[in-house]
Amino acid sequence: MSGYAVFLRGVNVGGITIKMAELKQALASRPFSGVKTLLASGNVVLSSGLDPAGVKKEFEACLRETFGYDAWVVVLAAGRVAELVAACPYPPDDATTHTYLTLASDPAVLTALFEAGCALDGTELTLLGPEAMAWLAPVGGTLDSPFSKISSKPKYKAATTTRNLRTMIKVRDAAALL
Template sequence: MGSYAVFLRGINVGGINIKMADLRDALKSCGFLDATTLLASGNVVLSSSLDAAGVKQECEKCLRAAFGYEAWVVVLEAGRVAGLVDACPYPEDNKATHTYITLSSDTAVLDELEAAGAALERQDQQRLGPEALAWLAPVGGTLDSPFSKISAKAKFKAATTTRNLRTLIKVGDAARALAAG
């Protein structure tokens, strides 16, 4: 059995509203019996005998059936979340900026997003691995930041989702606890 963190794209932010209790119930009914949600932005930790690709496929199928929307998730092994947090060179929080990590299920899509961000003037970003890109946004201006506008484009939606560093720390802690049993 492997332990995984599952990050849902685009729920409870503009149109697709899912209660975390309903999300847990749906995943449990699809065989993820220990599914646990964290915060209200679609973060789940669970165990499965499937590999990460299998967990992604089953979660998306389950969410589409249960909630009737085009569900996309990014799945990481439990230990990988902590590794990404440790690799992030930016602060958890400071007065001027917020740290975000964009996660992707498709390396080529993240490569394209990274290149688009690198072309922006004064965009602080760092690749953390094949599935993650850390970046900074000004406090109070995240959604209006040039990089945020690029990452919101339709061509990136099916393969990426973004979390702030504080959320990734919480999910990583929960995933490690699940893995430890």
């Protein structure tokens, strides 16, 4: 059994509402154990005998069948979440900026998004690996930041999701207990 973190895209925004207790109950029939949901933004830690691709397939099928929407998730091994948090060069809390990690299930999509972001003036991005990049946004202006606007384009949505570094730290800590 391996520990994983699963990050849902677009949950509890844009009309897709899933109660975390209902999600946990739905996952009980799948090949997962130790399922724990974190916050209300679609963060789950669990154990499974499946590989990451198998976890992704089962998890997305559960979301489609139970909640009736075209679901996208990013699955990372628990240890990889810890490595990404440690590799992030930006602080989790700052008076002027928020630190985010954009996670991807498709390295080619992340590379394209990273390259598009690097073309923006004044956007600070750091590629952390084939599945993640870190970036900064001004406090109070995350959704209006140029990078946020690019990352929300349809060509990136199905393969990426973004979390605040503070959330990633909470996920790392919960996954370490699996």
